[in-house]
Amino acid sequence: MSTRRRSTGPLVLFSGLALLGGAFATTAVPYGVLVDDNRIGPGFLPLVAGTLLAVFSLLLLARELRTPTAPEPATSGEDRDDAGRSATERRRILRRVFGLLLLTLLAVPHLGMVLSFGLLVLVISTWLERRRLPQALLMSAATATAMHLLFAVLLDIPLPTGVLGF
Amino acid sequence: MIDNLLLGAATALTPTNLLWCLLGVVLGTVIGLLPGLGSSTGVAILIPLTLTVEPVTALIMLAGIYYGSQYGGTITSVLLSTPGEAASVVTTLDGYQMARQGRAGAALAIAAIGSFAAALLSLLLLAALAPPFAAFALRFGPPENLAVMVLALVTMVILSTGSKLRAAAMACVGILLACVGIDAGTGEARYTFGSINLLSGLPYIEIVIGLFAVGEVLHQIRIGAARPIRARFRDLVLRRRDLRDSTGAIARGSTIGFLLGTLPGAGSTLASFLAYGLEKRLSRNADQFGHGAIQGVAAPESANNAAANANFIPTLTLGIPGGATTAVLLGAITVYGLQPGPLLFTEQPALVWGLLVSFFIGNVILLVLNLPLAPLFAQLLRIPYGYLYPIILVTSFTGAYAIDNNTFSVWLVFVFGLIGYGMKRFALPMAPLVVGVVIGGLFEKALVQSSALLDGNLWLLLTQPIAVTLLALAALLLAGPPLLTRLRTRRHEEDNHV
Numbered sequence: 001m002s003t004r005r006r007s008t009g010p011l012v013l014f015s016g017l018a019l020l021g022g023a024f025a026t027t028a029v030p031y032g033v034l035v036d037d038n039r040i041g042p043g044f045l046p047l048v049a050g051t052l053l054a055v056f057s058l059l060l061l062a063r064e065l066r067t068p069t070a071p072e073p074a075t076s077g078e079d080r081d082d083a084g085r086s087a088t089e090r091r092r093i094l095r096r097v098f099g100l101l102l103l104t105l106l107a108v109p110h111l112g113m114v115l116s117f118g119l120l121v122l123v124i125s126t127w128l129e130r131r132r133l134p135q136a137l138l139m140s141a142a143t144a145t146a147m148h149l150l151f152a153v154l155l156d157i158p159l160p161t162g163v164l165g166f
Numbered sequence: 167m168i169d170n171l172l173l174g175a176a177t178a179l180t181p182t183n184l185l186w187c188l189l190g191v192v193l194g195t196v197i198g199l200l201p202g203l204g205s206s207t208g209v210a211i212l213i214p215l216t217l218t219v220e221p222v223t224a225l226i227m228l229a230g231i232y233y234g235s236q237y238g239g240t241i242t243s244v245l246l247s248t249p250g251e252a253a254s255v256v257t258t259l260d261g262y263q264m265a266r267q268g269r270a271g272a273a274l275a276i277a278a279i280g281s282f283a284a285a286l287l288s289l290l291l292l293a294a295l296a297p298p299f300a301a302f303a304l305r306f307g308p309p310e311n312l313a314v315m316v317l318a319l320v321t322m323v324i325l326s327t328g329s330k331l332r333a334a335a336m337a338c339v340g341i342l343l344a345c346v347g348i349d350a351g352t353g354e355a356r357y358t359f360g361s362i363n364l365l366s367g368l369p370y371i372e373i374v375i376g377l378f379a380v381g382e383v384l385h386q387i388r389i390g391a392a393r394p395i396r397a398r399f400r401d402l403v404l405r406r407r408d409l410r411d412s413t414g415a416i417a418r419g420s421t422i423g424f425l426l427g428t429l430p431g432a433g434s435t436l437a438s439f440l441a442y443g444l445e446k447r448l449s450r451n452a453d454q455f456g457h458g459a460i461q462g463v464a465a466p467e468s469a470n471n472a473a474a475n476a477n478f479i480p481t482l483t484l485g486i487p488g489g490a491t492t493a494v495l496l497g498a499i500t501v502y503g504l505q506p507g508p509l510l511f512t513e514q515p516a517l518v519w520g521l522l523v524s525f526f527i528g529n530v531i532l533l534v535l536n537l538p539l540a541p542l543f544a545q546l547l548r549i550p551y552g553y554l555y556p557i558i559l560v561t562s563f564t565g566a567y568a569i570d571n572n573t574f575s576v577w578l579v580f581v582f583g584l585i586g587y588g589m590k591r592f593a594l595p596m597a598p599l600v601v602g603v604v605i606g607g608l609f610e611k612a613l614v615q616s617s618a619l620l621d622g623n624l625w626l627l628l629t630q631p632i633a634v635t636l637l638a639l640a641a642l643l644l645a646g647p648p649l650l651t652r653l654r655t656r657r658h659e660e661d662n663h664v
Contacts, residue, residue: 013592017335024342024357031349031356038622042349042356045610046342053338056331063331081390083550094387098584101380101559105580108573113564121556129552143557147564155218157568 014061021053093128100124112162114152118144167293170519177520178527183226186219190227191528194234195536199242199546200554204252205235205491206600207378210371211561213498214568221502222517226524228498232491233285233474233525236434237532240277240467241544244270252597253434253470256442260455260462273463274540275404276412278533280468284420285529288475291424292522296511300483303508308615309627311484313636315609318430318486320640322598324647325426325436333598336589340602341609343368350607351614363574370603371497372566374490376579377596379562381586383555388591412464415445419468426469427476430486434473441469475525482518483508486605490597493604501569 024046031043079087100120107116121143125136148166151157177183197208208231216224239254244261257277264273306314319337326333346357347367358364419441426437445465446455455462477488485506487493499506504514511518536543566579589596620626627633 010592013588017339021338021342024345027357031354032352034622035352038617040351040614040617040622040624042352042354045606045613046345046356049338049341049345053335053342056335056338060329060331060335079390083390083552085390087390090388090390094384097384097387097555097559101580101583105563105576108576113567117560117563121560124556125552131552139553139556143560147560150215151564151568155214155568157214158571159564159567160573 010064011061014057014064018054018057018061021050021055021057024050025054026050096128097124108160108162110162112164112166113159114144114148114166115162115164117147167297170297170515171293171523173516174519174521174523177222177516178226178524182219183223183520183524184527186223186227187230187524187528188531190230191234191531192535194231194236195238195241195532195543196546197231198235198238198240199543200238200549200558203235203382203558204239204378205232206374206494206596207382207562208235209491209494209498210374211379211565213371213494213501214565216498217501217568221499221504222520224502225495225498225517225521226528228495229478229521229524230528232495233281233471233528234532236470236474237278237281237536238543240281241274241540242547244273244277244463245544245547253438253473254466255435256438256466257463259442260457260459263456263458264460264463267458269458271540272404272408272460275537276408276460276464277467278536278540279404279409280412280416280419280464281471282529282533283416284423284468284472285475285525287420288424288427288472289522289526292475292479292525295428296479296483296518296522299479300508300511303483306484306508306632308612308619309630309633310636312609312612312616313627313630313633313640314430314480314484314486315605315612317636317640317643318480318601318605319598319609320643321429322601324643325429326595326598328593328595332593333595336594336596337598337602340599340604341606343373343599343603344606345610350611363572367607368578368603369570369575370600371494371501371569372575372578373582373603374494374497374600375562375566376582377586377589377600378490379558380579380583381588381590381596383558383562384583384587385590386551387555388587408460411460414448415441415461415465416468418444418448419465420472423469423472423474424476427473427488428479430480430484430488434470434477434489437469437473438466441465471529478522478525482506482510482521485608487601490600493597493600496604 028043028046028050031046032041033043033047035041081090085093100123104116104120107119111119118140122136122140125131125139126133129136131139148159152159178187193212194205194208197203198205209228212228212231216227219227236253239249240257240261243249243254243257244265247258247262249255249258261273261277264270323330323333323337344367346364348355348365355365422441422444423434423437426440427434442455442462442465445461446452449455449459449461451459473488474491477492480486480488481492481496485496487496496506504510504517563576563579566575567573569575586596588594589599616627617624627637
């Protein structure tokens with residue numbers, strides 16, 4: 001049996017955008033909207049753009065609230081992709097990729113860029129994509145080597161290094 | 167015109183530039199094909215790789231990626247019903263149906279031929295129109311520049327394919343992001359929260375990499391991969407009837423695409439939709455559209471290619487991008503230390519004409535490569551996404567770092583990647599945001615200068631003939647469609663009454 005429930009995502013999004021617009025508009029005033037001789041000051045554009053964003057977002061919010069609620073699909077796990085993953089599994093992978101990216105960026109100052117991103121590829125390949133360790137190691141090493149050769153050697157870009165010195 | 171084209175040919179036909187053009191179109195085709203990548207992303211993440219070569223060579227390669235990826239996008243539209251590019255959305259309607267009827271090769275072949283014809287026509291028109299346009303733009307002062315940017319923003323919003331209100335909101339977000347940093351007029355730091363990194367503003371190449379590359383990867387992980395239809399070499403042969411049926415569609419699509427592409431902010435997506443709509447209206451077999459009509463592939467593909475080339479008119483002559491990808495290219499031009507605008511034609515003729523002639527050369531390479539090799543390129547669609555996305559992520563983050571050698575850029579890519587994912591999730595258009603970020607600073611500069619020039623009275627803009635014409639055009643674009651809809655509704659109601 002399907003139930004009718006309004007998705008809260010768009011409501012939160014448009015409320016957030018309205019608040020963002022309002023915040024920009026309010027904080028624009030102290031910068032000076034008009035300066036000497038009625039000329040445009042640094043606060044003018046953020047005030048106008050912020051106000052417009054707030055108005056447009058409120059209109060979108062009102063439109064969203066007026067839209068009839070759609071029935072919720074009975075099952076969410078049936079939508080399988082080519083790799084045989086359900087929607088729930090894909091959402092789980094998404095959350096993990098997001099977390100891994102965050103950890104990788106935090107690791108860059110300590111491990112260096114090449115090693116951090118090499119590890120990211122290794123973890124994604126083994127943990128999320130379920131590849132065998134030798135294959136994942138090969139992919140990770142190839143990516144890290146290509147990254148080093150392309151950016152550090154060919155383009156002479158000083159990539160951040162870590163405790164291991166590369 | 168002939169002299170300019172010869173100068174362009176001399177520049178574009180050097181072995182180095184030919185090689186980079188080839189690299190650009192091949193990479194572009196691959197980028198357009200792969201899920202999670204598009205022309206804007208491709209251009210943005212590959213800018214760092216071009217920092218060591220001459221600006222003209224770099225731009226030839228990046229432009230090659232732009233139109234190469236449109237063809238790659240067509241392959242996914244036809245074989246997967248998943249457009250690699252927004253401009254290829256409409257191609258899915260008939261292209262995918264043709265593929266299901268075993269005519270994938272014919273759809274890909276007519277798309278390549280249509281794109282080539284459009285490129286040829288648009289190059290001739292570009293060569294004829296861009297110089298007088300640039301000469302005319304030399305008369306533009308701050309009020310005229312301000313009016314052009316108002317027109318660009320209005321066009322971007324009105325001609326966007328989804329909700330106009332969402333597009334308008336995103337354009338505002340883009341402009342607000344452009345307000346971050348030191349104000350050019352007063353030197354005051356705005357919205358920097360004490361961060362030194364924010365003093366020079368938010369760098370838009372990093373924003374674009376975050377929104378388009380990382381955001382798209384996260385989105386693709388969420389929606390999952392689809393299975394492509396196989397295209398065979400023997401299917402690529404076109405019947406005489408196919409060519410006869412498509413000739414008019416290609417000519418009309420190219421014309422519409424070029425005209426729309428010259429508008430600042432118009433992009434090429436709407437051109438493809440309009441060309442499809444017109445073809446459907448003109449066709450004697452309108453009922454075939456949506457069921458595998460070859461004109462339904464030929465017209466939009468010609469239109470989006472012509473528009474992509476014509477987009478360079480506002481980009482190069484006014485410094486106002488035609489769409490998201492030209493916005494990124496505009497960023498690249500400034501990264502190379504060049505100033506886009508009318509003076510570019512007089513100060514860097516070899517660069518401008520070399521770039522324009524390279525469009526033609528690139529399209530010849532695309533035709534030669536894609537007619538026989540489309541099924542081979544299509545094999546790339548069979549690479550599981552699980553192999554691709556870690557590499558896209560690594561390239562995006564490292565590429566962003568390489569632009570300024572700054573880890574702040576990497577964090578920006580992360581933040582805008584999340585924002586990009588959110589925008590995809592809630593169907594918020596990215597192009598208005600990117601164009602807003604790119605022209606926001608220029609818009610404010612023109613606004614402040616106009617205000618100073620007109621003694622603080624912006625109403626005096628209405629006394630400037632060029633500015634008032636452009637503003638009237640913007641007002642017409644804003645008010646025209648709702649008025650027409652209202653008139654049609656009223657007429658419909660009156661008819662029902664009678």
